[in-house]
Amino acid sequence: QNAVSALRRREFHRSVTVRDALNQAMDEELERDERVFLMGEEVAQYDGAYKVSRGLWKKYGDKRVIDTPISEMGFAGIAVGAAMAGLRPICEFMTFNFSMQAIDQVINSAAKTYYMSAGLQPVPIVFRGPNGASAGVAAQHSQCFAAWYAHCPGLKVVSPWNSEDAKGLLKSAIRDDNPVVFLENELMYGVPFEMSEESQSKDFTIPIGKAKIERQGNHVTVVSHSRYVGHCLDAAAVLAKEGIECEVINLRTIRPMDVESIETSVMKTNHLVTVEGGWPQFGVGAEICARIMEGEWHVSSQTSCSTQRLQSVQNPMQKFKFCMCLREVPD
Amino acid sequence: LRNLQTFLYGAAVVMSARTYADFTTQATFEIKKCDLFKLDEAPATQVVMTRDEGLQYYRTMQTMRRMELKADQLYKQKIIRGFCHLYDGQEACAVGIEAAINLTDHLITAYRAHGYTYTRGGTVKEIMAELTGRRGGIAKGKGGSMHMYCKNFYGGNGIVGAQVPLGAGVALACKYQENNQLCVCLYGDGAANQGQIFETYNMAALWKLPVIFICENNRYGMGTSVERAAASTDYYKRGEFIPGLRVDGMDVLCVREATRFAADHCRSGKGPILMELQTYRYHGHSMSDPGVSYRTREEIQEVRSKSDPISMLKDRMLSNNMASVEELKEIDVEVRKEIEDAAQFATTDPEPPLEELCNHIFSNNPPVEVRGTNPWSKLKSVS
Numbered sequence: 001q002n003a004v005s006a007l008r009r010r011e012f013h014r015s016v017t018v019r020d021a022l023n024q025a026m027d028e029e030l031e032r033d034e035r036v037f038l039m040g041e042e043v044a045q046y047d048g049a050y051k052v053s054r055g056l057w058k059k060y061g062d063k064r065v066i067d068t069p070i071s072e073m074g075f076a077g078i079a080v081g082a083a084m085a086g087l088r089p090i091c092e093f094m095t096f097n098f099s100m101q102a103i104d105q106v107i108n109s110a111a112k113t114y115y116m117s118a119g120l121q122p123v124p125i126v127f128r129g130p131n132g133a134s135a136g137v138a139a140q141h142s143q144c145f146a147a148w149y150a151h152c153p154g155l156k157v158v159s160p161w162n163s164e165d166a167k168g169l170l171k172s173a174i175r176d177d178n179p180v181v182f183l184e185n186e187l188m189y190g191v192p193f194e195m196s197e198e199s200q201s202k203d204f205t206i207p208i209g210k211a212k213i214e215r216q217g218n219h220v221t222v223v224s225h226s227r228y229v230g231h232c233l234d235a236a237a238v239l240a241k242e243g244i245e246c247e248v249i250n251l252r253t254i255r256p257m258d259v260e261s262i263e264t265s266v267m268k269t270n271h272l273v274t275v276e277g278g279w280p281q282f283g284v285g286a287e288i289c290a291r292i293m294e295g296e297w298h299v300s301s302q303t304s305c306s307t308q309r310l311q312s313v314q315n316p317m318q319k320f321k322f323c324m325c326l327r328e329v330p331d
Numbered sequence: 332l333r334n335l336q337t338f339l340y341g342a343a344v345v346m347s348a349r350t351y352a353d354f355t356t357q358a359t360f361e362i363k364k365c366d367l368f369k370l371d372e373a374p375a376t377q378v379v380m381t382r383d384e385g386l387q388y389y390r391t392m393q394t395m396r397r398m399e400l401k402a403d404q405l406y407k408q409k410i411i412r413g414f415c416h417l418y419d420g421q422e423a424c425a426v427g428i429e430a431a432i433n434l435t436d437h438l439i440t441a442y443r444a445h446g447y448t449y450t451r452g453g454t455v456k457e458i459m460a461e462l463t464g465r466r467g468g469i470a471k472g473k474g475g476s477m478h479m480y481c482k483n484f485y486g487g488n489g490i491v492g493a494q495v496p497l498g499a500g501v502a503l504a505c506k507y508q509e510n511n512q513l514c515v516c517l518y519g520d521g522a523a524n525q526g527q528i529f530e531t532y533n534m535a536a537l538w539k540l541p542v543i544f545i546c547e548n549n550r551y552g553m554g555t556s557v558e559r560a561a562a563s564t565d566y567y568k569r570g571e572f573i574p575g576l577r578v579d580g581m582d583v584l585c586v587r588e589a590t591r592f593a594a595d596h597c598r599s600g601k602g603p604i605l606m607e608l609q610t611y612r613y614h615g616h617s618m619s620d621p622g623v624s625y626r627t628r629e630e631i632q633e634v635r636s637k638s639d640p641i642s643m644l645k646d647r648m649l650s651n652n653m654a655s656v657e658e659l660k661e662i663d664v665e666v667r668k669e670i671e672d673a674a675q676f677a678t679t680d681p682e683p684p685l686e687e688l689c690n691h692i693f694s695n696n697p698p699v700e701v702r703g704t705n706p707w708s709k710l711k712s713v714s
Contacts, residue, residue, distance in 0.1 A: 037507070063507065069537070074496050074530025081500020084485055085437065085514075087507060108490050109497055115691050116478040118471035119714070121485065122694035153692055153701075177695040256699065294706040 040092025168206030427586025492525030521552020580608030
């Protein structure tokens, strides 16, 4: 009887790649709500430049999955207009580097409109696509836009790490009545993760704005988002052998940032390291450090507190292999 | 005395009733032909206007005119601040377009938007209070001159040209929802050189979106005349593969007929169409521009005397016995009063309270705290 139930349990925990998790999320939301549709370059007949939208065009057709010409500013604006008129578009940027062509539509037409109209005009849209460093794609294709978009009120900015994050957060983003910038990572697409039974349900969502503690620890708080959460967990495993227990926090959402979770952790550990793929200056780590320094912990802490930021090298070419130097952080 | 009053009042009513019965109920007018691009058919040149339509167009245009002039006054008194782009001179465009579409259709324009806010259903009171930044404004004082919204009217957009892809997106939603509605998408001669507009032409034509692109060519993009800005000033041809019309934008009937033609084109599934309305603005680009450094006062005066849309309509109605001078004067008086009352409201209504500063950041969201100007200042944001 135990063997049977063990087998059953194993069946329900499936190994799903981030790509497939995103695909499932979009498939389920397209099915659930007639107003949801996907548009972007190569999303339909090519099955997605990175195959994230594989099979969706075959299933839903030209009306719901739309291939666009290479006109980011134009099609991002069209997507925003469609959202204003009652649809719920998912606008894909082949990478977020190309979103710079359309950034006016994301910020000025999408993010600010609900406020400027004093609540008359919501814009329920998701802008999604791969963000940040990939493998050897050179400077113009490697920028991380988390800090740029997270700077602006009116936008929600989400950065999933694993498959569960990807699926739950994308579904929440699509169901959210506000503009959401959904930052994926190309190198994560092919990485498989165990997904719980709960996360395989069609109604599984993860709330936007809540971080997750991926690993408990008492000695140092390590905060990260996207791909680098995995690096942090690897580093934590190495450090654990030396008796240093890291508390690894997966931000999941960059804006609105769950500072409370970080603060609670830092109150316990008194040490903070932020890890990100973006550049250091004016980055996500900078914001976290500033918020922690302004917050309860700094005010009330008896011991001297230390914060450090780890991030990509501050040069245009992010062609290097990103190296985790957690051990070198001064005590 | 009261009997005398009643008698005189009764007599006046009888007299006016008798006078109104003398008016022509409708007349046919010959209007200017449109220039055509990639079109085999054209809008009608013989058009019928009823007395009621004429009076309605007159009243609407006069209201818009007086509203803009009042805004000019309030701006000079520093009661309106910030940007203020006035529409006087171009009234025939907004009124003619609205006359040819339904309120269930959609419309989006750029920042010279007060007139369209009115024709799309905003009241003068709400518009003026929005200009003065008060809580009774159409956007509760948070949008200002360039960001007014109402049902099926998507503003009011500050970034030149950005409204054009938005308009095509609205049209995509119309086609998607199969509701036989269309979107009128306006931009100026200055915006006509924006790249995103050409991207939009391509997608609108490719996907046969029900959008009427309308270029309101008032000859100047801010201070740059069309000859100095565009290699081709035939804006109605710039859609290349999209059929186009060039229309006299100072004649409300021309605009109406052309828009009717364009709307039929869209609704029959033929895809987008482009209209260029040749029009003129009396004011400068905005209230900070006197409007005479890049054009002559003589030019402004010439347009005012020869092509003013309201005068043209008035002459038409009077010469065809569709209305009397007194009747039109009465409308003027009523309009003036409406504007005065609205200005009074706009000047005395309180500004939105500080507690509402951070509201409406997110839609359908639980209330959140928003950081103020320092870490200890927390403001509340409600959806």
